[in-house]
Amino acid sequence: MTTNEALINYCLRLGDSSLILGQRMSEWCSNGPILEEDIAMTNVALDLIGQSRTMLTYAGKLEGKGRTEDDLAYRREEREFYNTLLSERPNGHFGDTVTRNFLHSAFFYHLFQALKNSKDEMIAAHAAKSIKEVTYHLRHSSEWLVRLGDGTEESHNKVQESLNDMWEFTGDLFEMNEVDEILIKEGIAVDLTEVKKEWEKIINQVIERATLSKPEECYMQSGRLNAMHSEYLGHLIAEMQFLQRAYPEAQW
Amino acid sequence: MVEEDYNKKYTKEQVWGFLKEIPDPEIPVITIEELGVLRDVEVTPTKVIVTITPTYTGCPAMKMFEDDIISTLKQHGIENTEIKMVYSPAWTTDWMTKEAKDKLREYGIAPPVDGSADKGVLFANGPKIVVCPRCKSENTILKSQFGSTACKALYSCKDCLEPFDYFKCI
Numbered sequence: 001m002t003t004n005e006a007l008i009n010y011c012l013r014l015g016d017s018s019l020i021l022g023q024r025m026s027e028w029c030s031n032g033p034i035l036e037e038d039i040a041m042t043n044v045a046l047d048l049i050g051q052s053r054t055m056l057t058y059a060g061k062l063e064g065k066g067r068t069e070d071d072l073a074y075r076r077e078e079r080e081f082y083n084t085l086l087s088e089r090p091n092g093h094f095g096d097t098v099t100r101n102f103l104h105s106a107f108f109y110h111l112f113q114a115l116k117n118s119k120d121e122m123i124a125a126h127a128a129k130s131i132k133e134v135t136y137h138l139r140h141s142s143e144w145l146v147r148l149g150d151g152t153e154e155s156h157n158k159v160q161e162s163l164n165d166m167w168e169f170t171g172d173l174f175e176m177n178e179v180d181e182i183l184i185k186e187g188i189a190v191d192l193t194e195v196k197k198e199w200e201k202i203i204n205q206v207i208e209r210a211t212l213s214k215p216e217e218c219y220m221q222s223g224r225l226n227a228m229h230s231e232y233l234g235h236l237i238a239e240m241q242f243l244q245r246a247y248p249e250a251q252w
Numbered sequence: 253m254v255e256e257d258y259n260k261k262y263t264k265e266q267v268w269g270f271l272k273e274i275p276d277p278e279i280p281v282i283t284i285e286e287l288g289v290l291r292d293v294e295v296t297p298t299k300v301i302v303t304i305t306p307t308y309t310g311c312p313a314m315k316m317f318e319d320d321i322i323s324t325l326k327q328h329g330i331e332n333t334e335i336k337m338v339y340s341p342a343w344t345t346d347w348m349t350k351e352a353k354d355k356l357r358e359y360g361i362a363p364p365v366d367g368s369a370d371k372g373v374l375f376a377n378g379p380k381i382v383v384c385p386r387c388k389s390e391n392t393i394l395k396s397q398f399g400s401t402a403c404k405a406l407y408s409c410k411d412c413l414e415p416f417d418y419f420k421c422i
Contacts, residue, residue: 036406040398047402050310054339125340129309132342132422133402140397 006182007120008062009082010189012072013224014126015055016083019073020233021104022048023240024091033094040140044101047133054126074244078234079227086169088233092162095148095155099162102141102206107173108134110198111190119187142206149210156211163207164215171220173199179225258330259295267293267300270328277316278401281359284317288347291338299332300325305343308402308422345421357385362407362418382418384409394418 025045032038056069067075086104091097112134115127148159174192183189207214223229243250271293272285284290284304292303302321306314318335325333345364353363362382381390389411397420399406404417 036396036398039400039406040396043398043402046310046312047308048310050306050308054309121340125338125342129306129339129342132344133308136397136420136422 001178001182003182003186003188004062006179007188008059009179010183011055011059011062011123013082013084014123015052015059015072016081017087017104017108018048018055018130019052020081020083020236021087021101022046022052023236024087024089025097025101027091028097037094041097044137044140047137051126051130051133054122054129058122058126070244074241078229078237081229081233081237082224082227083229083233084169084224085172085221085230086166088230088236089166089169090232093158095159096162096165098141098144098148099159099166101137102145103166103170103203104173105134105138105141106199106202106206107195109138109202110195111192113198114190114195118189123188138202142202145206145212146210149207149212159210160212163212167215168218168221172222172224175222175225177225256299256332257297258300258332259297262295262300262328262330264293264295267295267302267325267328267330270324271302271321274317274320274324277313277320279356279359279361281355282352284321286349286352286355288343289317299334300330301334301336303336303338305338305341307343311402313401343422345419348419356419360385360416361404362416364419364421366421382407384412384414385416386414387412392416 022045025041025048028038028041029045030038032041052073053069056072060067060069060072084104084107086100086107089096089100091100109131112127112131115123116131118124118127145159148155150156174196176192180189180192184191204214221230268285268290271290272283274284274290276282276284276287287307289304289307290302291305292301294301294303302325304314304317304321314337321335322333348364356363362385365382382392382394383390384392384407387409389409391410392407393410395406395408395415397405399417403419403422405420406415407418408415
């Protein structure tokens, strides 16, 4: 594998995770529990889709086959997506969404902190830019996790269940393969075991403040690196890609 | 094709002058220059290169800015404009001038209060005091970190009881 091939894959991982989580968040549009939250969640969706545009455009450029951000978002099959398994988890109830976003935002936050020093200028700039937005996402989801966890008995139990259910998809966030190995050597990618240490600190801090219990060690799902997904991704992209599949080359 | 020779017709400063008054499509009282979105202008013989930076990565206004830049330059006979999007240095509200902040306040949007570096990651309660742009009361409360556009948070004034937008720090 060449450095360029590794870099393309790395950009797809970043771009796809933002895209899929952004698409999930957009599903809340007009379905939020209160107006303020409806607006908050669609704002988060907008940020994430914006972030994915930067990385998918860059991946297309590196590939050099003339594929645009739209080609990559709307014309790839399920097994060509490299998003995190966590990002494709269904929205469920509000507590499920809050929990998923909290775990994912904390991951992005520390990943981007580290990638700010990437030797690839585009990735470094993307990380520095995105971290400003992700900080708001992390704060939003962690405040809600505390409010729900430390709320009523019902909200506490529900969100504890969300946390337990999401936990098996967190291992996948930190898995690495040859792509990481090549790019770490070049100073482009970062060691995810280091990111995980920082991630765990935030997770522990917020879980404690939310009076929740950290889930026990369990079997961890895996798949992101090989574009293997849960059954939920297919449904998500079927909806996301519908227009470009039904009316190829459709323009606004 | 006739050589355009844009660089003989216009200086960089002149082109900057054409562009600097382009208003923000969402907040028309401030311009792309005051906002810090307009970063650079380069005039070459065959084209004009305008460098801009997004406020937020997903800000839908960016497309409007691009279209407005191209149509403004067309009015001055510049047919070939290239828009260059840069992400570094990342846009920050620290670039906003005092004049721009005053205009925002006048328009009914509370301008950013703290510097971008002042906030903690978790559990920040926003800046200490956001003054109500309508009645100048300091007795206000954060309703949501996210408002009507990506760059704004939603506040409410406990004295005049009106909700208002706050341009948040990033």
